Amino acid sequence: MNQRGTPLLTVRGMSRSFVGIRVLTEVDLDLAPGEVHAVVGENGAGKSTLMKVIAGVHQPDSGRLEIDGVPHRFPDPASARRAGIGIIHQELTLLPDRTVAENVFLGREPVGRGPRRLLVDRAAMVERTRALLAEVGAVSFDPGTLVRRLSVAQQQVVEIVKALAGDARILVMDEPTAPLAEHEVDLLYDLVRRLTARGIAILYISHRMREIFDLSDRVTVLKDGRVTGTLATRDTDRDELVRLMVGRELRDYHPPLAAPGDLGEVRLAVRGAGNDRLRDITVEVRAGEVVGVAGLQGSGRTSFARALFGADPLTTGEMWLDGRPVRPNSPRAAIRAGIALVTEDRKGQGLVLRQPVLDNALLVLRAAFAGRRRAEVEPVEVGELLTRLDVRAGASDREVRFLSGGNQQKVVLAKWLAARPRLLVLDEPTRGVDVGAKAAIHEFVRDLARQGLSVVMVSSELPELIGMSDRVLVFRDGTISGELPARPSEERIMRLSTGAEVAV
Structure with a gap:
């Protein structure tokens, strides 16, 4: 609460329909300064619509929104930004060929007077950007760096600094870790804690249970556009949140793994294979087996998936499918050989x-x-x-x-x-997917394995890898740094991923 004892943001009785279909119904929510308030629910529950109503993208049919107890109605996103609301989209909106400073002050560049006209004061823009980066602890890149040269995590920092440059006191974060590798999530955690320590309030939309319990103070659950509960995070658990989200128990969040007798003959065999991103890859995958692939970003895990699929063909070593030598030199060749790849970017590539x-x-x-x-x-x-x-x-x-x-x-x-593949390669198969759909996809994949399909699954979510994999391959520096049996610990995976442990 602020000094007047009122929430920073209050939403009461908010409803919204599209083409006669009710998407939000009488939603109540409030947000205090320095609080992380999570909003969760299945896809289609109304999370994105609520976020867009708060940010002025959509207008509510009924209900009210207050900031510091003062009623506001935003006819457009610019009005919401002027009122102190910043939104961090899951898909970043930066201009890649402009500098960090140019992106941060896009549309509101500081100006100075030249000999005959007003000019953009680039020195002031750079200095103000540098000060904002220092405030959030981001000192690993310069305001003059082109955005395309930054990592995804660094670009997300720029999005947040861009909102702060507009004097945002309320940040709405939509699936902020979806584009991040596992090791980059800790950077976001640190940033969120720095922001809340300054009194900035964060509305945090996420499907990832770990983040909800690590970061949030309270959590509001939406189902079919209605609030089914608002709880103090410390007073609830994953099972209760899932029940409120899907209206039923999900006792077996991951289906049972394969028993040793369920596995068939070797389906995929790779020996001493490599290309310009991979080296000395040797692995076998049996019929009916789900083999997980772990590793930090840049470790070679996605390169391995693309190599199997012929998108980045192997140039050395040998590869067999059902005992026959294959080396796909294109995705078309891989498909005809019986290999399928579900890419991590479903909208851009799938x-x-x-x-x-x-x-x-x-x-x-x-x-x-x-x-x-x-x-x-x-x-x-x-x-x-x-x-x-x-x-x-x-x-x-x-x-x-x-x-x-x-x-x-x-x-x-x-x-x-x-296409009836014999080998299915999955790269981040449940990224940006809600808990109900995630459980359904997990069960379907395991059912396919029971029918004899071989599955190679790359994932940044360690609980998913551990819950779904009959074995886990850990990649580091373009090669396999270790192979772990079913149900390994997260600590063991991370030790092999970082080089803290060397397989013997």
Whole structure:
């Protein structure tokens, strides 16, 4: 609470509909200075709509919003920014070919008087940016650095500093760790704590339970556009939050692993393989096995996935699939050999957002097989696959961009499974997916393994890797630094990832 005893932000009775469909219903929420207030819920629960109403992107149908007890109504995002509300989107909005300082003060550049006209005061802009970076403890890069040369974590810092430059007292963070590697999450934690120590209030939207319990003071749960509970984080646990989110218990958050007798013959064998990003990769994956791949960003884990798929072909060593030598030199060759890759960027690389659901699910068949299997695999069969995956689209001709993140990811899975692969490579398969959809995807992947599919799964979420993997490969510096049996500890994975432990 502030000095007058009122919350910094108050939302009361907020409702919003789109085309007659109620998305938010009588939502109440408040936020105190220096507080991290988490908002959680399944995709489609109304989190993003609530965030956009607070930020002035959408106008509410009813309800009120107050800052310091004073009613506000924002006709546009600029009005919300002037009132002290900053929003940090999951997908960063910076201009890559401009400097940090130019991005921070974009649209509100300080000016000085030149001989004949007003000019941008670049020296003042740089100094003010440097001071803001120092305030949040970001001193590893300079205000004059081009944004494209920064890591994703550093770019996120720039987004936050950009909001602070506009005198934001309230920050809305939408899935802030979604684009970050595991080791970068600690940097965000430190930044959040620095901000709250200054009295800045943070509305924190996340699917990741660990972050909610590590960072938040309170948590509000949304389901179908309604608040099902607001709880002190210290007084609740994951099971209660999941129950409030999905309306049911998820007792088995990860399905059972394979028993030794469930595994078949060696499906994938790689010996001494490498390319310009990988070296001396030797691994086997059996039919029915889920092999997890861990490692820090740049360790080679995604390069390994891309090499198997022929996107960055192997140039040395040997590779076999079901005992036959293969070395895909392109994604098309990999697909025809029976290898599929679900990329980490579903919107940029996995889907054509303005095409219907069914057309997206048929993309691989149409592109890689050029009609040769159309008689064998009809759209009706692909539609049945979408039904098995429980894709909730309303209609198969609905554009995929209108689906929730979880349903989009299921369409990506359907697209690849329609090609009937023997090896499925998953890169961050549940990134940006809510807890209910995540559990459904986990169960479906394990069911595919039970049917004999081999799965290689790259993930930054260590609980996911530990819960889903029959074995875990740990990558560091472009090679496998260790192999761990089922259910390894997070500490062991991190020690191998960082070089604190060397496999013997």
